Amino acid sequence: MTRSDVVVLGAGIVGVSVALHLQQRGRSVTLLDRRAPGEETSLGNAGLIERASVVPYSFPRELAVLARYAMNHNIDAHYDPLFAPKVAPWLFRFWYHSAPERLARISAEMLPLIENSLEEHRALIQASGLGHLMREVGWIEVYRKEASLEDGVKEAKDLYAPHGLRYDVLDAAALKAREPALSDVVVGGIHWLDPASILDPSALVKGYAALFETRGGRIVTGDARSLEAAPGGWRFATSDGPGEADQAVVALGPWSDDVFSDLGYQFPLAVKRGYHMHYGTTGGAVLNHTLLDVDKGFLLATMARGVRLTTGVEFADRDAPPSPIQLDRAEPAARELLPLGDRLDSEPWLGRRPCLPDMKPVIGRAPRHDNLWFAFGHNHHGLTLGPVTGRLLAEVMAGETPFTDPAPYGAGRF
Ligand SMILES: Cc1cc2nc3c(=O)[nH]c(=O)nc-3n(C[C@H](O)[C@H](O)[C@H](O)COP(=O)(O)OP(=O)(O)OC[C@H]3O[C@@H](n4cnc5c(N)ncnc54)[C@H](O)[C@@H]3O)c2cc1C
Numbered sequence: 001m002t003r004s005d006v007v008v009l010g011a012g013i014v015g016v017s018v019a020l021h022l023q024q025r026g027r028s029v030t031l032l033d034r035r036a037p038g039e040e041t042s043l044g045n046a047g048l049i050e051r052a053s054v055v056p057y058s059f060p061r062e063l064a065v066l067a068r069y070a071m072n073h074n075i076d077a078h079y080d081p082l083f084a085p086k087v088a089p090w091l092f093r094f095w096y097h098s099a100p101e102r103l104a105r106i107s108a109e110m111l112p113l114i115e116n117s118l119e120e121h122r123a124l125i126q127a128s129g130l131g132h133l134m135r136e137v138g139w140i141e142v143y144r145k146e147a148s149l150e151d152g153v154k155e156a157k158d159l160y161a162p163h164g165l166r167y168d169v170l171d172a173a174a175l176k177a178r179e180p181a182l183s184d185v186v187v188g189g190i191h192w193l194d195p196a197s198i199l200d201p202s203a204l205v206k207g208y209a210a211l212f213e214t215r216g217g218r219i220v221t222g223d224a225r226s227l228e229a230a231p232g233g234w235r236f237a238t239s240d241g242p243g244e245a246d247q248a249v250v251a252l253g254p255w256s257d258d259v260f261s262d263l264g265y266q267f268p269l270a271v272k273r274g275y276h277m278h279y280g281t282t283g284g285a286v287l288n289h290t291l292l293d294v295d296k297g298f299l300l301a302t303m304a305r306g307v308r309l310t311t312g313v314e315f316a317d318r319d320a321p322p323s324p325i326q327l328d329r330a331e332p333a334a335r336e337l338l339p340l341g342d343r344l345d346s347e348p349w350l351g352r353r354p355c356l357p358d359m360k361p362v363i364g365r366a367p368r369h370d371n372l373w374f375a376f377g378h379n380h381h382g383l384t385l386g387p388v389t390g391r392l393l394a395e396v397m398a399g400e401t402p403f404t405d406p407a408p409y410g411a412g413r414f
Contacts, residue, residue: 008029008032008251015033020390031209050114058103075333080320113389137196139195141292167193171188200305220243248371268356274353277327277348282339298330360409362409362410
């Protein structure tokens with residue numbers, strides 16, 4: 001039987017970051033996952049450390065947009081009609097929190113996490129020698145229609161510039177200068193200069209996990225659902241035999257409910273599914289920045305493996321088989337933009353963004369247990385927010401003065 005101060009359940013970007021920050025504060029930590037670190041949601045994302053995302057992705061309020069979504073023919077959003085009645089109450093809560101005045105408050109509450117996200121990654125990247133995985137070149141929204149470019153520029157000026165975020169508005173020629181391989185279907189873009197991107201998000205998480213091990217941390221294979229209360233803490237099963245810990249942290253991303261439900265908690269955790277596929281390019285074409293095709297609703301990122309196309313949101317049961325309709329719709333549009341070559345993966349990758357309807361994660365103590373902590377629900381921005389979440393939770397657990405008030409992320413708010 002091995003015993004540690006803390007067992008962290010889940011070795012995605014969030015769990016690994018929590019483990020590292022607890023370790024930094026002198027705690028002995030066991031990190032438990034059923035797979036190797038960084039092989040689920042934290043593997044397949046678009047790789048953005050989204051320092052510029054000071055307004056969370058909200059539910060659209062414009063009738064025209066809602067009508068378009070209702071048709072279910074879109075690239076950026078899709079729903080399984082059989083799942084729609086099940087997810088409707090969650091969507092209603094999401095819509096409620098997306099009202100302009102509530103969204104403004106939520107954005108302000110998320111700001112301390114977003115503002116510190118890049119610095120916290122930089123510290124871990126430096127400590128783990130992973131600088132080759134990060135590119136600090138920002139990312140570009142590209143537009144096919146003049147009218148949507150104008151809307152984007154207005155939004156950038158009204159919503160984002162007041163936060164001191166840096167961006168360049170690009171006409172077609174300026175865009176072409178930064179991305180020579182782009183075709184003429186685009187009329188311009190907005191280049192967000194503050195964010196960074198990661199060329200292989202899974203390798204990043206594995207590198208952070210290796211740092212944790214080098215510093216004496218223990219990574220074990222096991223099923224988090226084996227967690228049970230024991231005298232003085234918690235007991236759990238691993239492939240190396242039983243383990244015990246004084247405290248437990250649930251950082252299981254979209255699977256967090258598999259453990260918190262058994263412990264008597266209910267949170268409105270839902271998933272927004274998304275897909276990716278890698279492509280080669282033809283004619284030596286190179287993509288210099290991650291691109292969001294705003295008018296079509298998909299993203300292209302340069303990754304170590306090739307150009308990664310990631311799709312928007314699919315509402316379907318977490319465990320339902322993949323239905324990559326959006327990828328099939330996005331691919332022809334992507335080929336209009338860039339000279340893409342063959343698909344490089346045998347199957348589309350499916351991931352599940354762990355989402356709460358108020359667009360904030362849960363970071364903090366479980367309301368009815370002194371020795372249980374939560375760190376899940378990071379929505380569209382878990383890669384961005386993993387390290388800053390690790391720091392905040394570890395500060396609270398260690399009784400330090402946290403760098404920001406943790407109350408907005410508290411588990412008691414539901
Ligand atoms: C298409 C797409 C694009 C995205 N793009 C971005 C982006 O550009 N930037 C960004 O910041 N975010 C992005 N995200 C979101 C981001 O990927 C997630 O928010 C983040 O990866 C969540 O991390 P996590 O550690 O909470 O979950 P995960 O990475 O899923 O980790 C959870 C871990 O728990 C383990 N686990 C689950 N159940 C059990 C069990 N019973 N026993 C043991 N272990 C278990 C899993 O194996 C897994 O390793 C994107 C997501 C998608 C789907």
